[in-house]
Amino acid sequence: MSEEETINKAWQEFVEFIKSKGDRVTRARQIIFEHVMRRHDHFRADDVALKLSGGQERVSRGTVYRTLALMEESGFVRAFSDGDTHRHYEHVYGHKHHEHFICEKCGKFIEFENPELLEIITRCSKTYGFEESSHKLVVFGLCRDCQD
Amino acid sequence: MSEEETINKAWQEFVEFIKSKGDRVTRARQIIFEHVMRRHDHFRADDVALKLSGGQERVSRGTVYRTLALMEESGFVRAFSDGDTHRHYEHVYGHKHHEHFICEKCGKFIEFENPELLEIITRCSKTYGFEESSHKLVVFGLCRDCQD
């Protein structure tokens, strides 16, 4: 499935989500949704707002924030914070769940995954009678390139 | 060792840290440091500022933020974010490293720890050639009391 097809499929699902809430499918939401799905990096809302403020079809800052919240609610993006005050996003659709290394020197994000980790988290949750819905793990340190 | 003694000891270490930087040991820093060390909950900088703005020995908001940054730098507190925009702190001194459950309904923080988790994180870091210095794991979901 090409990226274009994947995005279309995701958009259809997002449309369903919007409709199921009794909300409306709008051009602005589509522009933002597609932009975000095409990005494979970690980004901030403000950055999306900036990128979408220049083109032919402009979208306002407020709408970007509101749509990103919708996308988070529906699980198409994941938000997290790098210990800084700023919220970061990444799109989730079609990505395996993963954790992050963040390099404290160059700021790079590196993704990794490990099935055992997931098992242990599930096991710990059970032990504490906690009903897990999601988790975020970030490991801080130095990436290969930034070590002496 | 009583809490009072523990705090004194920690303060001495913090003094060493400050001096090693060529910075100065001040009354304001001591007030903030001791307040933070006496708290065993998760707090925000603003909350500390508020609490310390009323007493006999008042400390300004700006100083609280600056001192908390110093304490984070020296490892006496750990900062993290709950997915919201706000930064949360907890003091670390004399606490075992632990992870958190955060209840999405009542907002409660529950601490847990698991040695296997640490091993796996270390192992993953090695695999990726990443030099780990710290990590943060938060599991979101529902605590026992908030499940139906």
Next chain:
DNA sequence: ATTACTGCAAAGCATTTGCAAATGC
């Protein structure tokens, strides 16, 4: 037609910063 969404600009809010006065060394 009705109701929700958008764009804009203003408001919010936690955090940071500039500067004169105070304090540590």
Next chain:
DNA sequence: GCATTTGCAAATGCTTTGCAGTAAT
């Protein structure tokens, strides 16, 4: 005495909100 720190208040920067106009159903 000199450099750093403090307190204050103003500034910052990301995010949210109110509102009047616009678009979706």
